[in-house]
Amino acid sequence: MITVGSDPGPPADPSIALELADVTRRYGDTTAVDGVSLRVRQGEFFTLVGPSGCGKTTTLRLIGGFETPSSGTLRFGNRDVAGVPPEERDVGVVFQNYALFPHMTVGENVAYGLRFADPPGDVSRTERVQELLDLVDLSGMADRDPDELSGGQRQRVAIARALAPGPQVLLLDEPMSALDAKLRERLRMQVRSIQRELDITTVYVTHDQEEALAVSDRVAVMNGGRIEQVATPRRVYREPATRFVAEFIGDNNVLSGTVRDVAAADDGTVGDRDDRGEHGDRGEHGDRVATLEIDDAPIRVALPDRPAGVDQGPVHVGDRLTACVRPENLRFDQDPDASRAPAATNALEATVESAEFLGETTRVHLRWNDRSLVGRTRDLLSGSVSVRFDPVDVHVIDVTDAGGDEAIDGRR
Amino acid sequence: MNVPASLLALGDRIRRRLEGHALAALAIPTVLVLAVVFYYPVTTVLIEAVVVDGTPTLATFRRTLQDPFYFGDLARLLAGESPEVVLQNLLSADRQLGIVGFTAYQAALSTLASVALGLPGAYLLARFEFPGRRVLRSVTILPFVLPSIMVAAGFVATFGRTGTLNAVLTAVGLPRLELLYTIEAIVIAHAFYNAPLVTRVTTAAWESVDASAVETARSLGASPLRAFVDVVAPQVYPAVLLGAALSFVFTFGSFPIVLALGGFELATVEVFVYRLVRDLEYAEAAALALVELAISLTLLYGYLRYEAAHTVRSRGARPLPRRSLRPPSGLRTGSLRELLPRAGLAVYVLVAAIVFLAPIASMVWASLTGPTGITLDHYRFLVERQQTGAAFQVRPWDAVRNSLLFGLAALAVALPMGVVVSVLTTREYRGRKLVDAVAMAPLAVSGIVVGLGLLRGLVFGVEIAGTRIAVGGAVAIVAAHAVAGYPFVVRTVAPGLESLDRSLTESARALGASRLRALLDVELPLVWPGVVAGAAFAFAISTGEFSATVVLATGTDQYTMPIAIERFIGRRLGPATAMGVVLLFVTTASFVVIDRLGGDHGGI
Structure with missing residues (x-):
């Protein structure tokens, strides 16, 4: 519905390390990767995320040369790598299951890629192996067999092995998912710093x-073989481009309703919070506010004037608008009368259905009319509560023209 | 002097291209060898069935199909008689089975016997823990390397007029039994071969049943018996069926056992094909061989279709815990549930020991005894025959030497072929199934047909572009042995390659290794035990091969140990068994190698 994922830019941009243009991979009747276009910049840490079966691993395997695209082009810098076997692509690959060669020692594993290429820099092969083992904190482990190592250590060997020949691109396929949670967090920070x-x-x-x-x-958030959104983590979280992204990344409350009114935000009901600076700039919001009608309740939404990568036209009364508000932006008041206060904006009367204690906060599941809401709080909530949120904390995902003459461009 | 970088890069590129295509380059000679020593000869034989004096005709074929000698009462049906009359005749007492009917009949009986003897063994191996279990489990591979003619000699030594069975019977005052040249002897000998196969495949399937599936069934309210019927049996019985299907196909085409234990009186199709070849009735032999091949292939195909639809594979399952053979509550106080299976197994072990050990023990015993008690006369005979034997007589040392030479040569051909085929059949691509079938066909085609084809084609000579090309008998024998042996290399190497994590090869390639280098550096070292086991198999198959060798070695001095045994067996059992012991020694050595290095070869 929304075209995203193609950062415009000149094709010969030297800062682009890797480019996929309309790449599709079919297996018989199923399409694993469906017209994916993306550009990865030099030195960038680029992540493909999505539910299982979304095509992220196939995309990675296409980049690695383990699969061939059914159509589309794949470029490393200026070089078209169609038909180039993996060994000539200059990539380092780390798999989920480590894939260490069990018949070789740790050192031999790391040295394997150096059989086919000279070590980068002015060092000998032995020095290079030592360098890499130092890099992943495994100095002194060179003579061990892989099966003597723990899962985390094996994965670090795999990373060292992939990096040893000095590849242009490092590919990591779910490298942490076989590890336990604490180790995963530590290792991912280590990978990031390396x-x-x-x-x-x-x-x-x-x-x-x-x-x-x-x-x-x-x-890049993927779903059903397609890319839903490519953006920085903050942007993906704060300004999801599609409903799928809104719901896949973190918890979210997606609201959908008909626009009843569009007005200037001059009545003091927008941006009444004083903690704005905490979440960085809010440049996306302009000075107009739409009022949605959801279950007869008026929900006020600050309209973006610089929407996320979307060529979005003006919003009209009668349009169908989908928006979302993060759980941490819901505020709760145990006193149910608060929502009846005449000045309260976006105040809903909801019932607490269940609560999950997560330590730092508690995730509360609420019922408002026939809808589910999810919130985060540090308070102990139960029974009826008043839920309030600021119109500027609402992110507009999508606006569908109700059929008027001014169809909104680019979203059909 | 500096070499220009571009030239270096070019050289590098050429090397990479070569390595990239090395697999294809290896595949081509493999295919050529297969075509020249298997497909071409077999085709020429089969064409003889339908081309007589240069004109295509189905006459020979029709005559064979309608000959009651071959097809019994079924032939009359094929000749156009009314099905009712034929059916009545089939139900009457004096029905005729014909050679084909008899072959199927003995194969069915042999299959039943093999399953009956094999299943309790699987139960024992899969569900009980006892000292020597692992050894016993690996011994089930033994039939594959025991030359059938040697086993036949063992059975003659056991069941013959003066065999150990009759010696025991007379000793305890019972009448003598004439089992030789009866179908019973053939069926027992076939069970000797195929029951371990049933045991092997069934044990493997039983061990792969996930204990937590059974535990789930039990927790849901199933009794142990119900859990077995509902959870274990459905996963085990496809394996039993596989064992039975293979047993039937093997015994349907069985040759040396039937030749030695049944003679031409109880001939199967294969024996008769051999007889027709010996009598130079090539067209009729070819027609009969074609019928046999059609039946075997239909059976195998039917089975494979079934297997494709029913195979359940569970990997990384936690196997069912093994029980102790000793009843947990002791002999006195043990419940019936504890004692009954164990008592049954005790009886089984006794029967199995007789079936499996008696022939070998009898053979060794017969080779060491004469009318006057223990003697080395038979071995002395072998030595004397070597020194004084006439040109037309079999010289024992020549047979041993030929066997070893052919074995090594066949190994040198079969091992690379088998490895290449394994690689080709474990990669994903379109048409892989076809490649698999083409490569595995030698398992289903009788050695007689291969031998006959090689004899009539390459040995008698082929005219290519005006030049007559003929190969010696020895080369043809090696070729036939290699064709018989390489599927076993595939069967030991391919499962290992298949179970290797794909990401290992991919990691190697991402690190810069070509496909060939990844194979040499990563895959083959990891499946090395399988490669060695395959080599031992190929060698053992060659030293034991009889069917093709007997066709190719007749009238030449290229005979091997199995041929020597067959020549002796009719006239002098003593030297035959002595020769058998020598062969047993060679085979056991191969087996030890397989067992030491092969590990678990669940593929067979």
């Missing part, structure tokens, strides 16, 4: 949206 240190272009595949947000320069 990536920064070497300044190596990295494509990372994960199904874990939290991991994707934590480590990436930019994230």
Whole structure:
């Protein structure tokens, strides 16, 4: 519905390390990757994230040369790599299951790629192996067998092995998912710092949206073989381009209703919070506010004047508008009368259905009319509560013209 | 002097291209060898069935199909008699089965016997823990390397007029039994070969049943028996069926056992094909061989279709815990549920010991005894025959030497072929199934047909572009042995390659290794035990091969140990068994190699 994912830019841009243009991969009747276009910049940590079966791993395998595109082009810099076998692509690959050669020691594993290429820099092969083992904190492990190592250590060997020949691109296919949670968090920060240190272009595949947000320069959210959005982690989180992204990345409350009124935000009901600076700039919001009607309740939404990568036209009364508000932006008042206060904007009377204690906060599931809402709070809530949120905390995902003459461009 | 960088890059590129196509380059000679020593000869034989004196005709074929000698009462049906009359005749007492009917009949009986003897073994191996279990499990591979003619000699030594069975019977005052040249002897000998196969495949399937599936069934309210019927049996019985299907196909085409234990009186199709070849009735032999091939292939195809539809594969399952053979509550106080299976197994072990050990023990015993008690006369005979034997007589050392030489040569051909085919059949591409079928066909085609084709084609000579090309008998024998042996290399190497994590090869390639380098550096070292086991198989198959060799070695001095045994067996059992012991020694050595290095070869 919304065309995203193609950052415009000149084709011969030297800052582009890797480019996929309309790449499709079919297996018989199923299309695993469906017209994917993306550009990865030099030295960028780029993450493909999505649910299982979304095509992220196939995309990575296409980049690695383990699969051939059914159509579309794939370029490393200016070089078209169609038909180039993996060994000539200059990529380093790390798989989920480590794929260490069990019949070789740790050192031999790391040295394997150096059989086919001279080590980068002016060092011998032995020195290079040592260098890499130092890099991943495994100095002194060179003579161990892979099966003597823990899962995290094996994965670090795999990373060292992939990096040893000094590849142009590092590909990581769910490298953490076989590890336990604490180790995963530590290792991902280590991977990130190694990536920064070497300044190596990295494509990372994960199904874990939290991991994707934590480590990436930019994230591509995939679904059903297509790219839903490519943006920085903050942007993907704050300004999801599609309903899928809104719901896949973190918790969200997606609201959909008909626009009843569009007005200037001059009545003091927008931006009444004083903690704005905490979340950075809010440049996307202009000075207009739409009022949606959802279940007879008026919901006020600050309209963006600089929407996220979308060529979005004006909003009209009668349009159907989809928006979302993050759980942490819901505020709660145990006193139900608060929502009846005449001045209250976006105040809903809801019932707490269940609560999950997560330590730092509690995730509360609420019912408002026939809808589910999810919120975050530090308070103990139960029964009826008043839920309020600021119109500027609402992000507009999509506006569908109700059929009037002014169809909104680019979204059909 | 500096070499220009562009030239270096060019050289590098050429090397990479060569390595990239090395697999194809290896595949081509493999295909050529297969075509020249298998497909071409077999085709010429089969064409003889339908082309007589240069004109295509189905006459020979029709005559064969309508000959009651071959097809019994079924032939009359094929000749156009009314089905009712034929059916009545079939139900009457004096029905005729014909050679084909008899072959199928003995194969069915042999299959039943193999399953009956094999299943309890699988139960024992899969569900009980006892000292020597692993050894016993690996011993089930033994039939594959035991030359059938040697086993036949063992059976003659056991069941013959003066065999050990009759010696035991007379000793305890019972009448003598004439089992030789009866179908019973053939069926027992076939069970000797195929029951371990049933045991092997069934044990493997049983061990792969996930214990948590059974535990789930039990927790949902199923009794142990119900859990077995509902969860275990459905996963085990496809394997039993595989064992039965393979047993039937093997015994349907069985040759040396039937030749030695049944003679021409109880001939199967294969024996008769051999007889027709010996009598130079090539067209009729070819027609009969074609019928046999059609039946075997139909059976195999039917089975494979079934297998494709029913195979359940569970990997990385936690196997069912093995029980101790000793009843947990002791012999006195143990419940019936504990004691009954164990008592049954005790009886089984006794029967199995007789079936499996008696022939070998009898053979060794017979080779060491004469009318006057223990003697080395038979071995002395072998030595004397070597020194004084006439030109037309079999010289034992020549047979041993030929066997070893052919074995090594066949190994040198079969091993690379098998590895290449394994690589080709474990990669994903369109038409892989066809490649698999084409490469595995030698398993289903009788050695007689291969031998006959090689004899009539390459040995008698082929005219290519005005030049007559003929190869020696030895080369043809090696070719036939290599064709018989390489599928076993594939069967030991391919499962290993298949189970290797794809990402290992991919990692190697991403690190700069070509496809060939990845194979040499990563895949082959990891499946090395399978490669060695395959080599031992190929060698053992060659030293034991009888069917093709007997066709190709007749009238030449290229005979091998199995041929020597067959020549001796009719006239002098003693030297035959002595020769058998020598062959047993060679085969056991191969087996030890397989067992030491092969690990678990679940593929067979």
